Amino acid sequence: MSDRTTSDAAPEPAFSPSLGDTLARGWDERVDELPPEDWGRRRGQRRTGTVWLFALFITAMAMGHAWLSEELTGQAFLAWATIFTAISFQALPFLVFGVALSAALTAFVPASAYQRFIPSRPSRAVPVAGVSGALLPGCECASVPIAGSLMKGGVAPAAALTFLLAAPSINPIVMIATAVAFAGQPEMVLARFTASLLASVVIGWIWVRFGRADWLRPPARSHGPGESRWKVFRESMLHDMMHAGGYLVVGGLAAATLNVMVPREWLLTVAGAPVISVLVLSLLAILLSICSEADAFVAVSLTDFSPTAKLAFMVIGPIVDLKLIAMQAGVFGWRFVARFAPLCLVVGLLSTFLVGGLLL
Incomplete structure (x- = not known):
């Protein structure tokens, strides 16, 4: 029997590669990669959690409607809503415009x-940075990273911190929103501008005198150097809008609840004490963390409190x-x-009592 030529050889049977061959060559001749998180699961199993959550949500809505149908039409709930x-709705346009500008x-x-307009000497740079906050608006979410960028660019820390405080307090968007909220009360707009600018500048000067470099952690870069400016704009606006909008909703809920649920005699008792009412609303401002473009609309709804409060x-x-405490801790x-x-709390209160006593 003669030997068969190579061309006459039968084709090799198809079979799966062994584990040794696979490890030697790699999967499909490629570098090994981890399987996806849902590897081995059925598509229906991956959606089970979402279906159950949706079902629970619908059930809760149905039960709530059955139990609260009468209460939801009551006078108290309608006033709250x-x-x-x-x-x-009053604050939303100012919030969107302010976040987009920031x-x-x-x-x-x-x-x-910013460095072109801010003097190199810290004591002179502080008031210039404070006034710059009125010309270059930015909400709290944007002022913290901007202050970090100023420090990285060589601006004195005291001046950067002054801008951090003044920009969300006295920028044009905030002043216009305050004028709309307190219609017919120009003294409130002037008082807010004066008290906020005074507090920002005094805090900056105190930091010039007593601040130490080792108290500040060098800020990290918020965006990569090669990122597109439009990408940075889009990401910044989405981030700030989600955060600021959420705090606006929380603030609106708290203000409406405070006006409807809290007994009026309690509010009158607290609001009737000049010093206590100021401290109570200061604590409320710290806890609610409302965006500065919207806080005037919440403040004007607290009708039982004094103008100084x-x-x-x-x-x-x-x-x-x-919110600011968390952001500042993350950056500095x-x-x-x-x-x-x-x-900031002590100087802000002193500035409020001084300006409120003179103008309101």
Whole structure:
């Protein structure tokens, strides 16, 4: 029997590669990769959690409608819904415009542009940075990273911190929103501008005198150097809008609940004490953490409190609240926050009592 040629050889049977062959060659001649998280699951199993959550949500809505159908048409609930809707719809246009403008500043205005107008000497740079906050608007969410960029660009820390406080407190969007909320009360707009600017500049000067470099952690870069400016703008606006919008809703809910659920005699007791009412609304501003473009609409709804107490709500919130404390700790460190937040609170209260006593 003669040998068969290579061309006459039978084709090799198809079979799966062994584990040794696979490990030697790699999967399909490629570098090994981890399987996806849902590997081995059926498509229906991956959707089970979502289906159950949706079913529970529908069940809760049905039970709530059955139990609360009468209460939802009551006078108290209708008053609560009216107050909450009015606050939200009045503040939303200013919030959207302010967040968009802040995102544009973060994305398209480099830190070097601020350095051209801010003197190198810290004591002189502080008031210039404070006034710059009135010209270059930015909400709390944008002012913290902008202050970090200024420090990285060589601006004195005291001046950068002054801008951090002044920008969300006295920028044009905030002043216009305050004028709309307190229609016919120009003294409230002037009082907010004066008290907020005074507090920001005094805090900056105190930091010049007593601040130490080791209290500040060097800020990290918020965006990569090669990222598109439009990408930075989009991400900044989405981030700030989600955060600021959420705090606006929380603030509107709290203000409406405070007006409807809390007994009026309690409010009258607290509101009738000049010092206590200021401290109570200052604490409320810290806890609610409302965006500065919307806090005036919440403050004006607290009708039982004095004008000075409402001023404290608008002065303290933009310079020290839970949101700012968390953001400042993430950028500058907790050693900084432990010293800076109490300083802002004390100076803000003193400025409120002084300006409120003179103008309101």
